[in-house]
Amino acid sequence: MRIRRILAAVIATAALAGLGLTGAATATAATQGAPTYVTPSECKQGGGTADLADNTCKGGTHNGEKID
Secondary structure (H helix, E strand, O other): OHHHHHHHHHHHHHHHHHHHHHHHHHHHHHHHHOOOEEOHHHHHHOOOEEEOOOOEEEOOOOOOOEEO
């Protein structure tokens, strides 16, 4: 009888942990999917240079981000 209780507790814990990991993975995938865009002025304010030929910000805090 004691083994059944322990086994039930282990299964319940594993199920709850699995749900938590699934939610965290979904949240991480959602935040990584959208590309970020900055304006040329935001690029300059962050210490970078707006490269309009490549439409990217070079240097600073927005390095490598696309310019909109």
